[in-house]
Amino acid sequence: MAAARAQTAWWTQPAALGDQPHYLSIRDHIVRRIQSGDLPAGAKLPSERQLQTGAGIARGTIREALFQLEAEGQIYRRDRSGWYVSPAPIIYDPTRWAGFMTYVSEQGRIPATTTLVAELAPAPPAAAEVFGVEVGAPLYALRRRRSIDGRPVLIEDIQVSPALAPGLLRFPLDGSLTQILKREYGVSVARNRVDMWPCALTKAEASALAAKPGTPGLVVVRTSFDAAGRVVEYDREYWRHDAMRIHVDTRVPPNAGDDAQPPSAARPRP
Amino acid sequence: MAAARAQTAWWTQPAALGDQPHYLSIRDHIVRRIQSGDLPAGAKLPSERQLQTGAGIARGTIREALFQLEAEGQIYRRDRSGWYVSPAPIIYDPTRWAGFMTYVSEQGRIPATTTLVAELAPAPPAAAEVFGVEVGAPLYALRRRRSIDGRPVLIEDIQVSPALAPGLLRFPLDGSLTQILKREYGVSVARNRVDMWPCALTKAEASALAAKPGTPGLVVVRTSFDAAGRVVEYDREYWRHDAMRIHVDTRVPPNAGDDAQPPSAARPRP
DNA sequence: GAGTGGTCTAGACCACCTT
DNA sequence: AGGTGGTCTAGACCACTCA
Numbered sequence: 135m136a137a138a139r140a141q142t143a144w145w146t147q148p149a150a151l152g153d154q155p156h157y158l159s160i161r162d163h164i165v166r167r168i169q170s171g172d173l174p175a176g177a178k179l180p181s182e183r184q185l186q187t188g189a190g191i192a193r194g195t196i197r198e199a200l201f202q203l204e205a206e207g208q209i210y211r212r213d214r215s216g217w218y219v220s221p222a223p224i225i226y227d228p229t230r231w232a233g234f235m236t237y238v239s240e241q242g243r244i245p246a247t248t249t250l251v252a253e254l255a256p257a258p259p260a261a262a263e264v265f266g267v268e269v270g271a272p273l274y275a276l277r278r279r280r281s282i283d284g285r286p287v288l289i290e291d292i293q294v295s296p297a298l299a300p301g302l303l304r305f306p307l308d309g310s311l312t313q314i315l316k317r318e319y320g321v322s323v324a325r326n327r328v329d330m331w332p333c334a335l336t337k338a339e340a341s342a343l344a345a346k347p348g349t350p351g352l353v354v355v356r357t358s359f360d361a362a363g364r365v366v367e368y369d370r371e372y373w374r375h376d377a378m379r380i381h382v383d384t385r386v387p388p389n390a391g392d393d394a395q396p397p398s399a400a401r402p403r404p
Numbered sequence: 405m406a407a408a409r410a411q412t413a414w415w416t417q418p419a420a421l422g423d424q425p426h427y428l429s430i431r432d433h434i435v436r437r438i439q440s441g442d443l444p445a446g447a448k449l450p451s452e453r454q455l456q457t458g459a460g461i462a463r464g465t466i467r468e469a470l471f472q473l474e475a476e477g478q479i480y481r482r483d484r485s486g487w488y489v490s491p492a493p494i495i496y497d498p499t500r501w502a503g504f505m506t507y508v509s510e511q512g513r514i515p516a517t518t519t520l521v522a523e524l525a526p527a528p529p530a531a532a533e534v535f536g537v538e539v540g541a542p543l544y545a546l547r548r549r550r551s552i553d554g555r556p557v558l559i560e561d562i563q564v565s566p567a568l569a570p571g572l573l574r575f576p577l578d579g580s581l582t583q584i585l586k587r588e589y590g591v592s593v594a595r596n597r598v599d600m601w602p603c604a605l606t607k608a609e610a611s612a613l614a615a616k617p618g619t620p621g622l623v624v625v626r627t628s629f630d631a632a633g634r635v636v637e638y639d640r641e642y643w644r645h646d647a648m649r650i651h652v653d654t655r656v657p658p659n660a661g662d663d664a665q666p667p668s669a670a671r672p673r674p
Numbered sequence: 675g676a677g678t679g680g681t682c683t684a685g686a687c688c689a690c691c692t693t
Numbered sequence: 694a695g696g697t698g699g700t701c702t703a704g705a706c707c708a709c710t711c712a
Contacts, residue, residue, distance in 0.1 A: 155700060181678060192702045194464075197679090202618050205604035214679050214709045223601065229654035328652045331493065332602050332622060332645040334475035346680080348472050350620060352602060375602040382598045382652055384499035425681060451697060462683045467698090484690045484698050616699080 160185070160199035168208065168219055176285075179209065179217040205350060207376035213346045224282060226378040228328040228356055233310035234280055243282050247308040250289075250342065251277035254296065254303070261293045264357055264368045274302050276311070279342055286343045287377035293368040312358075315366060324361040330354045332375065339372040350375040430455070430469035438478065438489055446555075449479065449487040475620065477646035483616045494552060496648040498598040498626055503580035504550055513552050517578040520559075520612065521547035524566065524573070531563045534627055534638045544572050546581070549612055556613045557647035563638040582628075585636060594631040600624045602645065609642040620645040 167173045179185070185196045200217055203209045211217050224241050238245035256270040265273065276292040292311060294302055299319045307314075315321045335343065335351040343349075354371040437443045449455070455466045470487055473479045481487050494511050508515035526540040535543065546562040562581060564572055569589045577584075585591045605613065605621040613619075624641040 157700075183678085190702080192704090193679095194703095195701060198700080202604065205618055205620055207602065207604075211679080212710090215711080216678065229652060231656065323656060325653070325655045328650075328654075330600075330650040330652075331648070332477065332620060334472065334477075348475055350475055350602060378601070380598075380600040380650075382499060382600075382654075383595070384598075384652075384654065385595045386501065386593060427681075453697085460683080462685090463698095464684095465682060468681080481698080482691090485692080486697065 156191075157195050157198035157202065160191075160196060161202050164199065164203060165208065173219050175219050175221040176283075177219045179219070181216065204376075210374060210376055211346060211349075212344045213340070215344070220376040221283060221285065223377055223379045225381045226354075227381050227383075228330070228354060229326050229382055229384075231312055231323045231326070231358070233312050235310055238282055244284070246281040246284070248279045248281075249276060249307045250279055251275065252303050252307055257293070261368055265293070265295055265365050267295075272296060274299070276307060278307070282377065285377075286374075288371050288373045289339045289342045290369055290371040292370075295365065298364065298366065311367065321360055321366055323358040323366055325359040325363075327357045327359070328354065330380065333372070335372060335374075343372075343374060345374065352378070426461075427465050427468035427472065430461075430466060431472050434469065434473060435478065443489050445489050445491040446553075447489045449489070451486065474646075480644060480646055481616060481619075482614045483610070485614070490646045491553060491555065493647055493649045495651045496624075497651050497653075498600070498624060499596050499652055499654075501582055501593045501596070501628070503582050505580055508552055514554070516551040516554070518549045518551075519546065519577045520549055521545065522573050522577055527563070531638050535563070535565055535635050537565075542566060544569070546577060548577070552647065555647075556644075558641050558643045559609045559612045560639055560641040562640075565635065568634065568636065581637065591630055591636055593628040593636055595629040595633075597627045597629070598624065600650065603642070605642060605644075613642075613644060615644065622648070 164173070164179070173179065179200075182193050182196050182200070185191075186193060200209065200211075204211065204217075207223070208220055209217050210220050224238055224243060227237070230237070235245045235247070253275055254272050255275040257265065257267055257273045259269050261273060262269040262271065265271075267273070274292075274294040274296055276290075276294075278290050278292070279286050280288045280290065294311075294315070296302070298321055299315055302314070305314050305318060312323060331353055333351050333353045335345055335347060335349045337347045339345075339351070340347040340349055352373040352375050354369075354373065356367070356369040356371070358366045358369075360366050434443070434449070443449065449470075452463055452466050452470070455461075456463060470479065470481075474481065474487075477493070478490055479487050480490050494508055494513060497507070500507070505515045505517070523545055524542050525545040527535065527537055527543045529539050531543060532539040532541065535541075537543070544562075544564040544566055546560075546564075548560050548562070549556050550558045550560065564581075564585070566572070568591055569585055572584070575584050575588060582593060601623055603621050603623045605615055605617060605619045607617045609615075609621070610617040610619055622643045622645045624639075624643065626637070626639045626641070628636045628639075630636050
């Protein structure tokens with residue numbers, strides 16, 4: 135396997151499986167090197183120019199292969215630094231109240247949090263609607279970056295009502311916010327409403343993740359409520375799309391009707 | 405707004421917001437045309453060569469703008485046919501037992517299903533493990549294509565145990581499978597286990613969706629169980645990534661412990 | 675300061691969809 | 694048959710990261 139570094143342009147030969155585009159043969163070759171252990175998780179790939187192997191391969195073709203692998207979640211890039219093999223994704227259950235720090239640890243990985251912003255700020259329209267306050271009313275606003283094994287994987291913006299948690303910013307915010315709310319304010323989560331969709335990271339999120347703007351990502355918007363139906367937390371997370379898999383496990387009340395729709399009503403919220 | 409079709413190469417002028425790459429200015433221009441209604445949902449974009457406007461713009465640059473918009477979910481392509489404005493996504497709740505036909509209709513859209521394959525086939529390894537049978541044991545296997553408003557949006561592979569639903573293939577399979585299982589066999593779903601992750605569509609799924617292989621997609625794997633814990637359905641869906649948003653709403657049992665983890669245990673299942 | 679990826683031009687040929 | 698996107702080459706310059 136490691137002999138694949140021979141100088142001859144292995145990919146100028148007819149494609150292994152016959153009639154596929156050139157860039158897919160290159161992709162296949164890199165996949166083989168990843169699967170063989172030649173390029174372990176986190177390893178840096180050879181530079182694009184090195185991958186050209188000197189022989190009649192345009193850099194654009196190499197890059198097409200790289201983009202394909204990025205879309206598949208097998209490699210990622212750090213902006214202007216290089217291409218790296220993606221680590222295994224972590225399993226993320228947005229319906230759990232256990233926080234990031236908890237379940238990343240549970241899966242044998244090392245979580246870390248950096249608080250980028252923590253302030254009392256005027257509510258933007260989306261948050262104002264969720265909290266049922268006027269646009270511009272003061273809300274605690276946090277912006278945090280979370281990492282797994284040293285790799286930044288998500289940026290999140292959180293809003294919390296000062297009415298529910300006065301003085302929140304006095305506490306250390308790099309850990310579990312949910313835990314602080316519970317322990318210090320006696321507020322606990324009884325309901326989670328979660329929306330998720332694939333996206334492209336915009337400049338702001340991307341730069342905080344050392345990614346290129348336009349990198350494929352996943353948005354997770356979570357609104358959590360307490361037993362009284364008050365909004366506890368409004369959280370918007372931007373993930374690198376290769377960093378996680380979503381896992382949800384739901385039990386349905388046994389006596390629900392035929393076309394009933396517990397636990398949720400799936401209302402469009404555009 | 406509609407005057408933007410002037411012959412002068414509008415994008416050779418300095419970018420609107422100053423110092424951004426050229427392809428992003430092109431992107432912004434197309435976004436404006438979409439938002440202004442000049443290019444409504446479903447409309448076909450001008451061809452890549454037409455978008456070059458004759459003046460010093462390489463097609464590759466146009467394509468970069470198009471790829472960016474595709475990653476954002478704003479446009480999509482039909483392989484070798486052209487680029488089209490993406491319709492609004494539908495809201496998908498994988499924890500509901502209501503089927504595709506139901507909630508697409510609820511959202512004022514027109515669902516359709518084409519059954520591509522319906523047969524009794526040997527269980528592949530993944531399905532065999534889920535059903536707890538030997539690899540190669542007979543399972544009903546369905547492959548269906550689902551469309552919204554005439555646009556194919558997902559391919560799904562379903563496996564059902566013949567022990568639970570003997571003679572299943574005699575029924576019309578273009579509707580709700582869950583409903584058939586309930587009505588004809590008295591089997592109803594008490595639990596849904598769902599995993600989701602972004603992916604790139606492979607050749608098989610892509611061609612059935614008239615998409616290019618490598619198009620960004622979303623995989624949804626759903627295992628549903630009845631009250632006795634038997635597997636009712638094992639379902640693997642490949643979605644166009646711009647066609648849906650995931651929405652989950654979960655209520656937590658009020659008396660659960662601090663670090664307990666209902667309703668699921670978020671175990672890694674690689 | 676050397677090397678990396680990011681952006682960009684200007685061609686070309688092909689397979690395939692559409693009409 | 695004509696037009697579309699898909700693939701590909703062979704350059705070039707720039708902004709940035711990293712040592």
